[in-house]
Amino acid sequence: MDTQLTPGVYRARQFIRKFHSTYREIDAAADAGVIERLRHGWYATPGADPAVVAAVRTGGVASCVTALIRHGLWIAPGYDDEIHVRKSKHGELDGIRHCHMFGPVPATPDAVDAIPVALACAARCMTPEHWIAAVDSALNQGKVTMAELDDVWGITPAWVRNMLDRCDGRAQAGTESIVRVRLRALNFHVQVQPYIADVGRVDLLVGRLIIECDSTQHHGSPTLRRNDYRRDRKALIGRWPVIRVDYHDVLHNWPAILADIRAITGTDLHRRRRQTS
Ligand SMILES: [Zn+2]
Structure with missing residues (x-):
């Protein structure tokens, strides 16, 4: 298990290793109500994560x-x-969704x-673009590598491979x-985290259009906000148009954003000309 995780729920063997205790002491602690016996061989310490x-x-x-979520991925x-529960080999989950x-x-x-195991489960529970974003987050944070995923998963089904091919650990x-996933699906040529002279590294680049994502995370930090302003000025001087989007915008306002991206990059000129003629 990721050593950063502290769910407060352990198998007896983990409990013994972590707290240098014995089976007898664990039983005594459970009988005394100091720790909780969740089911055979599993115990929870006070303050354990309720979902776990x-x-x-x-x-x-x-x-x-x-x-x-507990591993800290986006x-x-x-x-x-x-x-979301995964059934133990001999576990009974009658009537419970797993x-x-x-x-x-x-x-x-x-x-x-x-x-890797949680991502393999999530492939069926999340939308493809949300799953790709979760994999990107794991790769970007260095919490897993493609090689490790391949190693754990073995031969992946085509529908998973299709999603995996669209992942990119450079995404911030x-x-x-x-x-990125949506624009590439529409055949836009999208560069990820390219470096632009005088501006710096930007999130996405479509033609000359810079797309900065989730810039609201800088709110509350004047230094970072002013750096955004400086980058915007430099981009303007270099004739690089910039748009900024956050998740709420992408979720609720995507058609309008896409229309603007098409208008700025000129990819829709042909269709718009026909519509206006
Ligand atoms: Zn699930």
Whole structure:
């Protein structure tokens, strides 16, 4: 398990290693109510993550988007309203929704699935563009590599390979991933994180149009905001038009944004001419 994760839920063997205790001491602590016995062989310490506790108590482990959020990946809003559980080999999850991963199903050694396994589950639970953004986030943060994913997954089904081919660990934000995927699907030539002299590294470049994503994250930091202003001036001098979009905009306002991108890059000139003639 990722050592940064502290779900507070452990198998007995992990408990013994982590707290230098014995099986007898664990049983005594559970009987005394100091720790909670969730099901055979699994225990929760006080203050344990409630979602992970619920996943283990129901006979599985926290996986899919529930695990990915805990690993610190960018996950599009709207996925955390239910707990995503992967069933243990002999677990019973009667009547409880659980996620299925593609490919061979590994054991459940940890209360929170590792990133490759959680991503394999999430491939069925997320939209393709949201899943690609999650993979981008894992790659960008250096929490996983393509080689590790290949290693854990083995032979991936064509529909997963198709999504994986569209991932790019250079993406700095989920919104950037989604804009890139959408524009490439429309055959725009999109450069990712190119360096422009005097301006610096930009998120996306389509023709001469710079697309900066999620710039609102700079709010509250005057230094970063002023750096954006400086970059905008330099871009203007270099004749590089800039648009800025955030996730809310992409989610609710995409047709208008796309129309503007087409207008600025001129890719829609032919169609617009025909419409106006
Ligand atoms: Zn799921």
